Amino acid sequence: MSGYILSKDNLPKFITEIMGKNKVFAPVEVNDETYFKEIKNPKDINMKYDNSKLPPKSLLFCQTETLFKFTPGTKVKIQPPDINNSKKAIFGIRPCDAKSFFIIDPVFKEDFEDPFYVTRRDNMLLVGLSCTNPYPNCFCTSFNDSPASSKHVDILLTDIGEKYFVEVNSEKGKKIVKSSLFKPATKADETKKKEVEKKAVNSITRFQKIDKIDEKLDKIFENHFWKEIADKCLRCGTCTYLCPTCHCFDIQDESTMIEGGRVRIWDTCMIPEYTLQASGYNPRPTRANRVRNRVYHKYNYYPKNLDVIACVGCGRCIEGCPVNIDIIDVVTRAGEVKP
Amino acid sequence: MVDEKTLRDAVKKTVGRKDVKYVVGYDKGTTGFQAAPTFAYEEKDAEKFVFNPTCVNNLAVYPMLEDKPPLRKGEEPDTRKIGIVLKGCDSRAIVQIIQEKGLKREDVVIIGIPCTGVIDPKKLKVKFPGQHKSVEVKYDNDKFAVTVDGKTQKFSKDELMPEKCKECEYPTPIIHDILIGKEIKGVKKPDYKEIEGFEKKSLDDKWKNWEKEFDKCIRCYACRQACPMCYCKECMVEILDPQWVRRSVNLSENTAWNLLRAFHLAGRCISCGECERSCPMDIPLMKLNKKITKDIHEMFDYKAGVDAEAKPLLAMFKPDDPEEFIL
Amino acid sequence: MKEKFEPNIIGFLCNWCSYAGADLAGTSRIQYPPNLKVIRVMCSGRVNPIFVINALQQGADGVLIGGCHPGDCHYERGNYLARRRMAVLKNLLEYTGIDSNRVRMTWVSAAEGHKFAEVVKEVTEDIRKLGPMQHFRRENKW
Known part of the structure; x- marks a missing residue:
């Protein structure tokens, strides 16, 4: 692994350099909470954030997206929307959030290519920032990931004191480090990075037991356990809205008398309307069905179909749940339930 | 204890x-x-x-x-x-x-x-x-x-x-x-100083504040779900024909949702604060609820959730209800 | 060229009094501003606040609700209930920074064609002064 070094003084210059070619989205602090927002000045970035309130998935998979426009009436005219293909960059994305893009890629790329997602994804540069101070409910290490992994980003910066250790992981990344701001790293820097990573890993105290979880879940589909878990669920859907890998959407037509649009909006499998059929029949009538579906989708269907667990361990759903339904606890206990 | x-x-x-x-x-x-x-x-x-x-x-x-x-x-x-x-x-x-x-x-x-x-x-x-x-x-x-x-x-x-x-x-x-245990007498009184302070601001300042808050809303409706009073079989935002509030997330629809949610709790909100606590975006929803609680107390001398025999606030009237705003 | 602002006002008028009052104003040839677009409802108590918010969203600069005089309601108490509702709603709008004068309520009987015209004049002038409603209008941009 050959690394580079970026001194902290040069960071603003580096960001300005990316800003020249891309629209840059970065963690910005608003009222003690961090959000990914477009920045105009490198000074606005919060380099020491815990975890952003909302995952950055909305930058690729917008909460509200127009699929096409139409004019209602007897002579319907359909007009495709302009797909914005400007270059964008996310600066300071955490390795876990970057992994979530990798997880939802197949949904929008395989079988059917979603032009909106794919265009944005192809034009997106990911500049990662290692997580040195994990969040209270972080558990990424449960998935053999590291808070300082460069696997899913173009380049990754790790704070090692006065400078950043830079790892490159893609062709896009290689072009960026050609800039004169980057200096080759020494062995000592690399060791320092490993130390920082180890410290971050050690500060994670929460673990989820996911050993052969997909097979175990197969056996307990009808178990009473799910009712026990879901009894306290309010079906508010906060978990799905805050989840970086949840990607369900609803499609609705909105129109005035003269024009309209078909829009795609985030949906949540936690509400009964999600599965309600026109006949009035609902295949998932109870909260137990819905909570189970969320767990199975992430820990059973996904590993079976795509060979990856659809959870990155960011802990947002645990943090956000008003009734303390704790995915770490739920999955760990599910693994111990006797079939 | x-x-x-x-x-x-x-x-x-x-x-x-x-x-x-x-x-x-x-x-x-x-x-x-x-x-x-x-x-x-x-x-x-x-x-x-x-x-x-x-x-x-x-x-x-x-x-x-x-x-x-x-x-x-x-x-x-x-x-x-x-x-x-x-x-x-x-x-x-x-x-x-x-x-x-x-x-x-x-x-x-x-x-x-x-x-x-x-x-x-x-x-x-x-x-x-x-x-x-x-x-x-x-x-x-x-x-x-x-x-x-x-x-x-x-x-x-x-x-x-x-x-x-x-x-x-x-x-x-x-x-x-x-x-469980001994009864405790309530001695505290509701404090509307913050609400009164906010009321005194100019319309522009008030809107700027709420515009910022409503803009954050992701319309997950967690506030509704956490609320013990929101138990309608079908919520007005889920009615599709007519669709009063559109599902797309923007300032206009977010404002409509938040105002209507607050209004639907008029005379019903019992100030437990669950909506605000469960809001993932930390919108100060209680500031809206509390304003209405204050108003109905002043205008109609009514308090929600105290008397199970009383009539619901908006389902009754007194002939001398305030009407200085009527032309 | 800047066009002169003409307020767009939605009126929810009760079938038994205000609507008849508006009718009388018309048949008596009393002049009043054409800015009011009338929607007839069976009773002012039918007016759900969702109508008001939705009207403001969809391009109304103001809303006028007309009912019978207290005690005269065809359904005995609809206008009293509407009065309570609108009192709460107006305060809530004012609190969120929307001038509560955009939402007005009036009692007009079937015999008060003149009063109806006066009310419409007053409301139109008030809303003209307030300018267009821009707070949370639907953009309809797809």
């Missing part, structure tokens, strides 16, 4: 009754500074019940949230009672639901807890950031004793309590079948 043994005994006795389905109460949470709602179906489940300052949730939401999947032929609906552990403020929700005839008094068995205030989990999270192996919050006379990873620190109640507890009028549940 609530004796947990007495509480557990009461739960055991209630869940042991033949006409009770289950009892809802609080269990220790798995993480952070919050307790988790828990359900006792058998007497032995009562052992996990606790009551401490982290028991923030309003459990009055559960009777109305029960799943009622369609019955098969020959199946009888389960009409047994539900037992609930309720703090003073939470009991007002049940009173209000009974007033609206959402529930009958005999549908619920209320285990009342005279409450001396709970903590605001968000305030504690700021004080103790990062991961912790063990967390415990206890009542210690007129203070909260917070033990994090073995170290105990004491905090004055005002420092950690949410606003609603600082101005709690009803520490003892208004209706209850069993009361």
